[in-house]
Amino acid sequence: MSQNGKVRVLPEDRHNATLVANVHPGDYRNPEPAPRYNLVVIGAGTAGLVTAAGAAGLGAKVALIEKHLLGGDCLNVGCVPSKSIIRSSRVVGDFREAGKLGFRVPERVEADFPAVMERMRRIRAQISHHDSVARFSKIGVDIFLGGGRFTGPDTIEVDGKTLRFRKAVIATGARAVHPPVEGIEEAGYLTNETVFSLTERPRRLAVIGGGPIGCELAQAFRRLGSEVVLFHNASHILNREDADAAEIVQQTFLREEIRLILDAKLLRVTKTPGGKVIRYSAGGSEQEIAVDEILAGAGRAPNVEGLGLEKVGVEFDRKTGVKVDDTLRTTNPRIYAAGDICMSHKFTHAADAAARIVIQNALFMGKKKLSALTMPWCTYTDPEIAHVGMYERDAKAAGIEVETFTRKLEEVDRAIADGEEEGFVKVHVRKGTDQILGATIVARHAGEMINELTLAIVGKLGLGTIAGVIHSYPTQAEAIKLVGDAYNRTRLTPFVKKLLGGWLSWTR
Ligand SMILES: Cc1cc2nc3c(=O)[nH]c(=O)nc-3n(C[C@H](O)[C@H](O)[C@H](O)COP(=O)(O)OP(=O)(O)OC[C@H]3O[C@@H](n4cnc5c(N)ncnc54)[C@H](O)[C@@H]3O)c2cc1C
Numbered sequence: 001m002s003q004n005g006k007v008r009v010l011p012e013d014r015h016n017a018t019l020v021a022n023v024h025p026g027d028y029r030n031p032e033p034a035p036r037y038n039l040v041v042i043g044a045g046t047a048g049l050v051t052a053a054g055a056a057g058l059g060a061k062v063a064l065i066e067k068h069l070l071g072g073d074c075l076n077v078g079c080v081p082s083k084s085i086i087r088s089s090r091v092v093g094d095f096r097e098a099g100k101l102g103f104r105v106p107e108r109v110e111a112d113f114p115a116v117m118e119r120m121r122r123i124r125a126q127i128s129h130h131d132s133v134a135r136f137s138k139i140g141v142d143i144f145l146g147g148g149r150f151t152g153p154d155t156i157e158v159d160g161k162t163l164r165f166r167k168a169v170i171a172t173g174a175r176a177v178h179p180p181v182e183g184i185e186e187a188g189y190l191t192n193e194t195v196f197s198l199t200e201r202p203r204r205l206a207v208i209g210g211g212p213i214g215c216e217l218a219q220a221f222r223r224l225g226s227e228v229v230l231f232h233n234a235s236h237i238l239n240r241e242d243a244d245a246a247e248i249v250q251q252t253f254l255r256e257e258i259r260l261i262l263d264a265k266l267l268r269v270t271k272t273p274g275g276k277v278i279r280y281s282a283g284g285s286e287q288e289i290a291v292d293e294i295l296a297g298a299g300r301a302p303n304v305e306g307l308g309l310e311k312v313g314v315e316f317d318r319k320t321g322v323k324v325d326d327t328l329r330t331t332n333p334r335i336y337a338a339g340d341i342c343m344s345h346k347f348t349h350a351a352d353a354a355a356r357i358v359i360q361n362a363l364f365m366g367k368k369k370l371s372a373l374t375m376p377w378c379t380y381t382d383p384e385i386a387h388v389g390m391y392e393r394d395a396k397a398a399g400i401e402v403e404t405f406t407r408k409l410e411e412v413d414r415a416i417a418d419g420e421e422e423g424f425v426k427v428h429v430r431k432g433t434d435q436i437l438g439a440t441i442v443a444r445h446a447g448e449m450i451n452e453l454t455l456a457i458v459g460k461l462g463l464g465t466i467a468g469v470i471h472s473y474p475t476q477a478e479a480i481k482l483v484g485d486a487y488n489r490t491r492l493t494p495f496v497k498k499l500l501g502g503w504l505s506w507t508r
Contacts, residue, residue: 045072047339209298389438434462
């Protein structure tokens with residue numbers, strides 16, 4: 001994407017021109033560094049931006065270094081573009097169901113792929129001013145465009161300039177793992193860094209990886225008209241989620257004719273006139289399939305290279321990233337880290353939350369802990385799977401006895417009216433109490449619904465309290481209240497029931 005020092009985002013249309021003008025303006029000149037900074041942050045993705053903005057807002061002198069595009073993965077090649085095309089692809093999902101909703105619809109709806117991608121670029125450009133060089137400069141952050149590297153115990157070099165710091169933060173994020181498959185480099189493949197530059201729909205697309213990124217994009221491209229084959233190295237897609245939740249999405253994929261090749265091992269890729277031929281083994285035999293494009297969506301590697309970490313005694317691992325303690329401090333007490341570079345939860349909201357911890361701990365001698373966070377997440381397939389807190393297996397491993405309450409969406413009026421009955425709300429409580437330990441939701445808007453349960457966990461509100469909260473009727477979130485009601489019914493022991501019966505017959 002970078003040529004002659006200037007950043008290019010393809011295709012070079014007016015939307016991407018706006019994006020680049022906001023997040024890596026070609027005519028920008030780095031400022032003269034201040035004599036010393038309270039905080040120098042390397043990497044201007046979510047973790048870096050939130051750290052820099054928060055610290056500057058509190059009066060700190062802050063420098064923020066970015067070698068590519070401010071906004072990092074989330075704005076440029078992650079959440080924003082993926083959710084934009086997922087939104088378009090949902091229209092195709094709706095069309096498929098439209099017959100059941102009383103419409104006469106054509107056999108096949110066809111997406112206008114270039115228009116879908118242009119819409120995505122327009123939205124990304126529109127949002128990009130939030131993360132712009134102009135906005136951050138205005139709030140007092142010194143922005144340096146270029147690669148940052150530690151050169152001494154309190155110095156970082158960028159673009160030939162030396163920045164002196166009291167504290168530093170590494171927020172350099174992660175990138176797609178390059179698939180270790182013979183011939184794939186020569187044949188060429190897409191990652192999240194290149195897939196959103198497509199302007200033509202690949203007729204046949206192979207997606208490597210049945211985790212959240214692979215599944216979201218596999219379904220989106222299938223709905224946008226590609227023939228999709230999804231390779232996964234386990235017996236089930238989304239296998240980190242509960243099997244009953246993942247199964248609903250897997251069945252949807254099969255219905256939508258996404259070809260799933262499970263327990264797969266990719267052996268070789270060969271470029272031929274008929275396409276990229278993937279040789280793989282699965283189910284005890286070796287087979288081949290030809291596709292036009294391959295999208296690598298399995299695994300993320302932390303950006304630890306070229307930072308001079310050895311020079312400043314910051315320990316790291318090439319797979320798990322920079323080593324931090326629970327306060328996000330690295331093995332050098334003056335240097336902290338936040339976001340995908342050091343955390344197993346690789347989400348934008350996790351990077352945001354970590355940045356807030358770093359500001360307090362690095363600048364104000366705080367002792368905020370990463371382990372104290374309650375972290376929800378969501379995979380934006382259709383339906384979505386959202387989760388917060390413990391899975392039943394986590395509770396078992398921790399020796400905690402749980403009781404589980406589940407309500408299927410087929411019991412919820414709004415889900416029935418919407419024709420979106422597939423899914424459930426499942427909540428685990430500590431046995432004998434209403435304390436919520438964790439929850440999984442499968443629903444079309446599970447990502448919205450999980451926030452209520454996250455609030456309950458953070459606010460220490462039990463399932464009994466949720467049962468007492470009036471939920472607007474009809475909403476799919478009522479499923480959460482129904483789970484609360486189910487919990488309340490367990491409090492109606494035979495003894496309590498007998499007492500109530502006695503009272504009622506006496507007052508009849
Ligand atoms: C396809 C996709 C979809 C996603 N969807 C979601 C979603 O829906 N919800 C969600 O919560 N998360 C999602 N994520 C994850 C989310 O994008 C990341 O968790 C988030 O961007 C992490 O932020 P970060 O600041 O840690 O790192 P990044 O966003 O990666 O930012 C790191 C920055 O550091 C810069 N950098 C690296 N090295 C240097 C250096 N030496 N000098 C200067 N700068 C440097 C990089 O250029 C980059 O801009 C998605 C990710 C992908 C790939």
